[in-house]
Amino acid sequence: MTDKDPAALLAAVERLREAAGGVDLPLELEGTEQARASRKELVQQLDDYVLPRLRSLDAPLLAVVGGSTGAGKSTLVNSVVGEEVSRTGVIRPTTRASVLVHHEQDTRWFTGKRVLPELARVAGEGAADDPGSVRLVTSDALPAGLALLDAPDIDSVVRANRSLSRQLLAAADLWLFVTTAARYADAVPWDLLRAAAERGTSVAIVLNRVPPEALQQVRIHLASLLRDQGLGQSPIFTVLEVDLVDGRIPPVHVERLTGWLDSLASDARARSVVIRRTLAGTLGSLEERATGVADAGAAQVAAREVLEQAPRTAYQDALKAVAESMRDGTLLRGEVLARWQELVGTGEFLRSVEAGVGRVRDRIGAWFSGKQITSEPLGEALQTGAAALITSHGQVAASTAARAWKHEPGGADIVREQPGLAKASPDLPERVERLMRDWQGEVLELVREEAGSRRATARYLAFGVNGLGVLLMIVAFSMTGGLLGTEIAIAGGSAVLAQRLLEAIFGDQAVRTMATKAREALLGHVERLYDDERARFDRALEEVPVREQSVTALREAAAQVEAAR
Numbered sequence: 001m002t003d004k005d006p007a008a009l010l011a012a013v014e015r016l017r018e019a020a021g022g023v024d025l026p027l028e029l030e031g032t033e034q035a036r037a038s039r040k041e042l043v044q045q046l047d048d049y050v051l052p053r054l055r056s057l058d059a060p061l062l063a064v065v066g067g068s069t070g071a072g073k074s075t076l077v078n079s080v081v082g083e084e085v086s087r088t089g090v091i092r093p094t095t096r097a098s099v100l101v102h103h104e105q106d107t108r109w110f111t112g113k114r115v116l117p118e119l120a121r122v123a124g125e126g127a128a129d130d131p132g133s134v135r136l137v138t139s140d141a142l143p144a145g146l147a148l149l150d151a152p153d154i155d156s157v158v159r160a161n162r163s164l165s166r167q168l169l170a171a172a173d174l175w176l177f178v179t180t181a182a183r184y185a186d187a188v189p190w191d192l193l194r195a196a197a198e199r200g201t202s203v204a205i206v207l208n209r210v211p212p213e214a215l216q217q218v219r220i221h222l223a224s225l226l227r228d229q230g231l232g233q234s235p236i237f238t239v240l241e242v243d244l245v246d247g248r249i250p251p252v253h254v255e256r257l258t259g260w261l262d263s264l265a266s267d268a269r270a271r272s273v274v275i276r277r278t279l280a281g282t283l284g285s286l287e288e289r290a291t292g293v294a295d296a297g298a299a300q301v302a303a304r305e306v307l308e309q310a311p312r313t314a315y316q317d318a319l320k321a322v323a324e325s326m327r328d329g330t331l332l333r334g335e336v337l338a339r340w341q342e343l344v345g346t347g348e349f350l351r352s353v354e355a356g357v358g359r360v361r362d363r364i365g366a367w368f369s370g371k372q373i374t375s376e377p378l379g380e381a382l383q384t385g386a387a388a389l390i391t392s393h394g395q396v397a398a399s400t401a402a403r404a405w406k407h408e409p410g411g412a413d414i415v416r417e418q419p420g421l422a423k424a425s426p427d428l429p430e431r432v433e434r435l436m437r438d439w440q441g442e443v444l445e446l447v448r449e450e451a452g453s454r455r456a457t458a459r460y461l462a463f464g465v466n467g468l469g470v471l472l473m474i475v476a477f478s479m480t481g482g483l484l485g486t487e488i489a490i491a492g493g494s495a496v497l498a499q500r501l502l503e504a505i506f507g508d509q510a511v512r513t514m515a516t517k518a519r520e521a522l523l524g525h526v527e528r529l530y531d532d533e534r535a536r537f538d539r540a541l542e543e544v545p546v547r548e549q550s551v552t553a554l555r556e557a558a559a560q561v562e563a564a565r
């Protein structure tokens with residue numbers, strides 16, 4: 001920490017706290033779990049330690065006693081204080097919740113939520129085994145200005161202990177690391193010590209339970225290990241293996257340690273050096289850690305964009321496929337063709353129609369008059385065919401989009417939680433039917449409007465609005481691009497014939513316009529329907545909010561802290 005503007009630094013760290021808490025990591029991507037843990041650690045350390053420390057640099061120094069289970073942490077704290085403030089035991093691990101010992105004068109610093117705000121304060125003897133609590137104990141044996149916190153172990157099988165002890169160590173001005181002659185080379189403590197060294201945290205080591213005959217050797221070895229890890233400056237306090245008196249180490253054996261703690265407490269400068277060293281180290285680590293979280297947030301944004309795109313593509317493809325089938329005559333085959341032939345017959349009439357528009361005009365009325373059959377079955381067949389097409393492409397789109405999600409990072413969980421996404425909405429066929437009815441109404445309206453603008457001819461009357469509507473549907477289902485009105489002979493020429501018949505009544509320009517309108521109206525309906533279907537995917541994504549802006553905010557806040565520290 002430098003002498004830059006402390007208020008600016010505090011404000012920047014406050015912003016960083018908000019921004020880190022605001023980053024969204026809801027999608028299960030590779031590394032997300034790790035990123036969530038990093039974010040939690042970052043946010044906790046800012047709340048537990050960095051912010052309170054920046055707000056009051058002169059608050060008591062908090063020394064957290066950490067180490068392996070059974071190393072004698074609680075025994076040591078009791079011995080330093082000269083009374084049993086923390087339970088010790090033979091069952092591993094013993095300590096589950098933390099105990100914070102401080103001088104009476106310092107009470108105000110710890111009763112409130114200034115530090116470790118997540119932990120409930122428990123006073124006195126009460127059962128303090130809830131890991132979410134910290135028991136506050138006052139002691140005259142400790143000097144004012146320094147508090148000791150007995151933490152759970154860092155390495156037992158109890159996961160809650162491990163995470164709480166790490167949280168507590170992250171809130172320390174000073175790590176008081178307790179290890180034993182038997183276990184000082186264990187891996188877990190060294191991983192933590194290395195991290196502390198890298199960060200610049202103030203660390204002191206207590207080498208406990210040392211057999212007198214091994215003292216020299218073990219101490220030298222431990223010192224060299226510490227040097228290797230960049231902790232050569234950390235003081236080592238050795239405590240000989242002795243018989244406990246009232247469960248405590250006799251004062252003479254912890255004299256050096258208590259003496260050092262006393263001098264630290266009474267020397268404002270020395271205390272400030274320890275405090276600022278750890279604080280500077282932590283402040284220096286913030287940008288990198290925040291950037292790591294921001295990167296994870298950015299990966300979420302990217303993954304989410306991919307997830308958004310997949311259903312869009314699927315439903316666009318479905319709409320394209322429907323449009324294509326309406327163009328290429330697919331809808332005019334099979335049942336439709338059969339009904340059409342029923343209506344107009346085959347062969348001769350068709351050939352006569354192809355011979356020329358003029359002749360058609362002359363013959364239509366005659367040809368149709370007196371026929372018993374109606375255009376209804378044809379209209380039915382047309383609509384049923386189109387409806388089936390629209391429904392099936394809607395179903396394909398749903399399963400395509402869901403399958404894409406299954407294979408995209410972060411998407412699999414959503415599909416697993418909402419298996420219904422893989423199928424079209426249950427009421428899709430119903431809605432398609434309604435859509436076709438609406439469209440039919442519009443087609444008839446087109447015919448009526450066009451007919452109304454000219455006199456009601458005999459030919460018009462011969463077909464009736466419904467019959468002409470059916471013809472218009474046929475033309476609409478066979479147009480290439482809709483605008484050219486190209487006379488493509490499809491499905492036995494039914495489209496050409498329908499077009500000729502309509503043209504005979506309305507003229508070719510009007511027929512082109514009507515067919516284009518009819519076609520576009522239907523595609524418009526289908527597009528809206530598919531939009532609704534796709535919205536189910538959008539809603540599923542809304543439940544996993546990922547805001548790019550929260551990532552940007554975190555990056556900016558991290559850079560501001562870096563500039564202000």
Ligand SMILES: Nc1nc2c(ncn2[C@@H]2O[C@H](COP(=O)(O)OP(=O)(O)OP(=O)(O)O)[C@@H](O)[C@H]2O)c(=O)[nH]1
Pocket residue numbers: 067068069070071072073074075076087088089090091092093094095096151152153208209240241242243244247249
């Ligand atoms: N003889 C002797 N026994 C000790 C000493 N320190 C601790 N013990 C015993 O070792 C056992 C564990 O001590 P604790 O103080 O409970 O250890 P801890 O590090 O707090 O353990 P956890 O709370 O589980 O993390 C207890 O039975 C203590 O009585 C010591 O210096 N000498």
Ligand SMILES: [Mg+2]
Pocket residue numbers: 073074075087088094095151152
């Ligand atoms: Mg303990």
